Structure formats: C-alpha cells, structure tokens
Amino acid sequence: MRNRAAYMVTPGKMEIRELPMPQAQPGEVVLKIEYVGVCGSDAHFFESGMRKGKAFDLPFILGHECAGTVTQVGAGVQNVAVGDRVCFEPQITCGVCPECRSGRYNLCKDVRFPSVPPYDGMLRDYAAIPAHLAFKLPDNVSSLEGALIEPLAVGLSAASRGDVTLGQDVVILGAGCIGLLTMMACKARGAGRVIVSDLFSKRLDKALELGADAVIDASTEDTMARVTELTEGRGADVVFETAGNSHTAAETSDLVRRGGVIVFVGNINGETPYRFMDLMYKEGEIRTIYRYHNNFPTAIRAVSTGRIDVKAIASHQFDFQNVQEAFDAALYQRQDVVKAVIKL
Ligand SMILES: [Zn+2]
Ligand SMILES: [Zn+2]
Numbered sequence: 001m002r003n004r005a006a007y008m009v010t011p012g013k014m015e016i017r018e019l020p021m022p023q024a025q026p027g028e029v030v031l032k033i034e035y036v037g038v039c040g041s042d043a044h045f046f047e048s049g050m051r052k053g054k055a056f057d058l059p060f061i062l063g064h065e066c067a068g069t070v071t072q073v074g075a076g077v078q079n080v081a082v083g084d085r086v087c088f089e090p091q092i093t094c095g096v097c098p099e100c101r102s103g104r105y106n107l108c109k110d111v112r113f114p115s116v117p118p119y120d121g122m123l124r125d126y127a128a129i130p131a132h133l134a135f136k137l138p139d140n141v142s143s144l145e146g147a148l149i150e151p152l153a154v155g156l157s158a159a160s161r162g163d164v165t166l167g168q169d170v171v172i173l174g175a176g177c178i179g180l181l182t183m184m185a186c187k188a189r190g191a192g193r194v195i196v197s198d199l200f201s202k203r204l205d206k207a208l209e210l211g212a213d214a215v216i217d218a219s220t221e222d223t224m225a226r227v228t229e230l231t232e233g234r235g236a237d238v239v240f241e242t243a244g245n246s247h248t249a250a251e252t253s254d255l256v257r258r259g260g261v262i263v264f265v266g267n268i269n270g271e272t273p274y275r276f277m278d279l280m281y282k283e284g285e286i287r288t289i290y291r292y293h294n295n296f297p298t299a300i301r302a303v304s305t306g307r308i309d310v311k312a313i314a315s316h317q318f319d320f321q322n323v324q325e326a327f328d329a330a331l332y333q334r335q336d337v338v339k340a341v342i343k344l
Pocket of ligand 2: 097099100
C-alpha cells in the first residue's frame with residue numbers, strides 16, 4: 001500500500017510525495033482518506049507560506065476537511081470499526097484545561113489543528129487520528145458530503161451563536177462558502193427571510209440557487225437601503241459578517257434592528273472603525289465565533305435528514321494528482337469556486 005501525500009513545497013507549489021503507512025496507536029484509528037475539501041485557510045497558507053506573520057516550515061501538508069473509511073483501529077477503540085465511513089473533526093485538544101472541561105474545547109489554547117502549521121494536514125491517502133474525533137456517516141451520507149461536515153459545522157455554529165429562530169429576518173454579508181453554509185443553517189433553523197449580499201453576481205446567483213430569499217449586489221446597490229426596504233424599515237434580527245472585511249464589518253450596526261444581534265464569522269484582520277454609539281442606541285449585541293464545538297453529530301444529522309443539501313456547495317472536484325490545479329482554482333477563481341474538493 002502506498003501513502004501518497006500532497007506537500008506544499010514552496011508558497012504556491014504542490015508536490016506529491018510518499019509517506020510511511022501510519023499505525024493506529026491505542027485510542028486511534030487509521031483512515032483511508034477519500035475526499036478533502038480546500039478551506040479558505042488552506043488557500044491562504046498555500047499562497048502566503050505565512051502564519052501569524054511568520055513563515056512556517058516547509059514542506060507542509062494542508063487540508064483538514066475530510067472523510068474516509070476506517071482501515072485499522074487501535075487498542076480500546078469502541079465508537080468505530082474497520083470498514084466504517086467517517087468524517088474527522090480536526091480539533092485535537094488537550095482535554096484537561098478549563099475551556100476543554102467546560103465543553104468549549106474550540107477555545108483550548110493547546111489545540112493541534114492538522115493543516116495549521118506546524119501540524120501536518122490530511123491531504124494524504126492514510127492518516128491516524130484520535131478515534132473520538134471520527135464520526136460515523138450514515139449510509140445515505142456520502143464521503144464527499146462527509147468532507148463538507150467540517151465547514152458545515154462552522155455555518156451551524158454561526159447560526160447557533162446568532163440564536164436564529166423561526167421567522168426571523170437574517171442578513172448575511174458575503175456569499176463565499178461559509179456565508180452560504182451560514183445561510184443554509186439559518187434556513188434550516190426556520191429563518192423567515194435570508195438576505196445575502198456580495199460584490200460578485202455569480203456568487204449571488206449561487207446564493208439564490210441554494211435558497212436565499214433576496215440578494216443584494218453590493219457593487220451596484222446600497223446595502224443599507226435595500227435591507228431597510230426588504231425588512232419594512234426595521235433592519236435584520238440577526239446580521240452575519242462572513243466576508244472577513246472591515247468595510248462590511250463597519251456596516252453591521254446600520255443593518256441590525258433594534259435589539260438585534262450581530263455575529264462576526266469571517267476573519268477580519270487589521271482594525272475596523274466602528275460606530276458603537278449607533279449600536280448602543282439600538283441595544284444591539286455583538287458576538288463572535290471561533291470554529292465550532294460539539295456539533296458534528298448535528299451537522300451529520302442535518303445532511304442525512306435532507307435539511308441541508310451540503311453537497312450543493314462542492315462546486316469543483318479534482319483528482320488527487322491535480323491537487324495543484326485545485327489550489328490554483330481556489331485561489332485564482334474565487335468568484336466561481338465555492339468549494340474545491342479533492343478526491344483521493
Ligand atoms: Zn475549514
Ligand atoms: Zn484544552
């Protein structure tokens with residue numbers, strides 16, 4: 001058996017090399033990985049070669065959105081068996097710090113997150129992972145869908161942080177992968193009207209196709225005027241910033257209704273000038289999310305029951321030998337590529 005791995009060898013360049021076969025240690029399982037999704041963070045690391053302003057060591061393996069079949073189980077593993085198809089929750093946490101013990105293990109400061117340097121990721125044929133982070137996929141959830149459970153967990157986490165409930169008006173700024181998944185999560189929770197804004201009409205078409213009730217082309221339309229019109233002057237119950245952009249972040253206080261909630265989902269780097277007083281007059285609330293916790297089973301159930309058609313976001317598929325092409329597409333065709341998925 002060969003264990004091929006896609007190594008990022010220099011910024012912007014992939015090379016397929018071979019790794020020794022992994023062995024399942026006690027509490028671990030070995031996975032034959034079948035699909036890996038390319039995340040925005042993967043594309044960023046691939047392009048820049050930098051993490052937190054510092055160059056990381058190369059070669060390096062990217063990819064953390066994955067699913068596959070269990071080929072070996074280590075001693076003591078009970079939750080999955082050889083032959084099970086599973087997806088992987090890639091937050092390997094310490095389990096003993098106050099955050100882990102509180103259940104909010106996404107805040108563990110000792111997390112090892114494969115694909116975030118220095119921890120090699122999952123773009124390889126076989127990898128050993130902690131068994132408790134392997135979640136069994138029902139027969140009606142494909143391995144491709146399994147690889148999309150991780151980004152869906154982000155969307156579900158966002159909608160949950162926003163406490164989106166039946167009938168609410170929701171605005172989502174940004175129609176990239178996470179914006180669309182947040183939209184689908186809000187719809188699944190019963191949001192009344194979901195309004196999506198973006199600068200690119202192709203992305204807005206995709207949002208409409210996936211269930212947006214209204215879209216705003218921010219390149220030609222006034223977002224605030226349109227939201228005001230669409231919500232009969234009230235503003236949105238919940239506003240999600242998923243574009244990771246300080247301009248859209250600064251707009252959120254205008255878009256939210258009195259007493260409403262703003263959730264920051266996208267990575268907004270640098271400084272954002274913000275009119276806090278406008279938000280205070282409304283007694284508006286700002287919340288943030290950092291990844292997700294305890295919601296992979298919910299995400300899998302949402303897909304298996306048909307509430308969320310997660311495969312609809314997999315806009316582009318590539319074979320493993322074309323991994324370079326997949327990353328180039330994710331980087332340079334951002335308007336078209338919602339999610340590139342690599343088949344191993
Ligand atoms: Zn991801
Ligand atoms: Zn911890």
